[in-house]
Amino acid sequence: MRGARRWQIYVPLGLYLLFTLVPFYWMLVFAFRPRGSTSIVPWPITFEHFDTVWNGMGFAVFFQNSLLVGLASLVATTVVALAGGYALARYAFRGKAAFMVGMLCTQFIPGALMIIPLFEIFRTLSLTNSLWSLVIAETVFQLPLSLILISGFIRNIPYELEQAAWVDGCSRLRGFLAVVLPLLRPALVAVGSFAFIHSWNNFLFALMFINDQEKFTVPVGLAYNLGENSVDFGALAAGGVVAALPVVIVFAFIQRYLVQGLSAGAVKG
Template sequence: MTAVTAEQGHRAQTAPAAPVPPAASGKRRGRSVDDGVPRWQIYAPLGLYLLFTLIPFYWMLLFALRPAGSTSLVPWPVTGEHFAKVWNERAFGTFFQNSMIVGVASLLMTTVVALAGGYALARFDFRIKKGFMLALLASQFIPGALMLVPLFEIFKNLQMINSLGSVIIAETVFQLPLSIILISGFIKNVPVSLEEQAWVDGCGRLRAFGAVVLPLLRPGLIAVGSFAFVHSWNHFLFALMFLSSQDMQTIPVGLNTLIGADSVDLGALAAGGVIAAVPVVIVFAFIQKWLITGFSAGAVKG
């Protein structure tokens, strides 16, 4: 009995294991890998949204590239007469230069000031810290139109009306609250121990910040700076209110001049819209990966 039992046990150990059915990989035809949702349920809404988004851009390119008086739905033959008209006759070259100055200056001023304020909120504790944060958040509920009259009086007393400096300062002040809050969240994600190690090695606070913290903030700074540039580039109210002469106007105000009381030159207006959109498209095309990294940096802490 004992021998038979031992022999049966030996056969059980040496017997080949039964084939195990392969686990479902999720790579079924027509289904996504992650959760088994059919792919058409994902791509169909995205395709409709993309179509809805791109139709206005195509319509703008159509009017900008097809000859005047044409009713074709395809821009053929392609013409550049509308671009030449707005750039030379409508002074869009000057508008473009002014908008670029305002956008770059607002980007630099907003980033530098927000970096200092965000570091103070992230690294220091002071009595009115919570109240200050609440004031920054509450300021986002104030429309920019309500700031026009007081800002106009301030710039008038400072003799800054009809100068690009007034628009740059106004844009910087308008964008600082949100920029400070965002950069503060980015800095909180950088461990204080990294700075402390630099202090032990003999670095001061400023040098440690520049050598240790600042390189890690690059995605956040790019995100904040890019939105500061785009907002300044597209903003209409401040430029319309503070700039009176044509040689000081920006692109949004220049586009408004193309709309007459009785008629609208659709070809010139579309060409001006394309010129206004090109820098924004280029900015987001080059910094897209930094934007995703920057805005996900504060998703865990902060």
């Protein structure tokens, strides 16, 4: 819509920005101001709460665990979805249509309600209380959407480009690596960062599959802080900042690609 007046943009936008940013600001105030202060600016600035959560409450370990699970899920999701997405885009095979429909249906499977059977499976595989159970669960739940996104992208890349590479003597794999992969960068950024953010944020699987405090992830540690009877609000806020930082940074970088990636790949199916 063209021709909206200035104030018609800035007034609602300003109000919405306030709604978005005040909660973040509130967290920062509590994380950085000294214990017992009631000031509404984080000044004088202190890092005592970060010391408490990072060293005293074990967030250093939780952070490492979350990072490991996040990166492993990112790699696993991207590689598996890349292979599957290529097959879906370039080969005709029996049951392909059924497979596509099946993938859409998985979107209706209540992830939260799968904890019981998944728990049983991981018990059989002796993977309970292991971070790998989280990697597997995360990857599987990320796969359908990632496959759809990546195969949509590959379909938009002209097949002739690849065929030209074969004529020049490239193998199928080399042709893919040299021609298709570089063009897929926006899709890979979207899929990879989706996978990372989701697994970084996932709470329920980590809560249900992990008992050992040494293996807690950041959200579980954060929930623990919330559950304490006398909540240390400074520590809660500092833990929140630790939980927010990686995803907010990743998100700030990718949100442009996200909008582009979605309008290019997903909707056309």
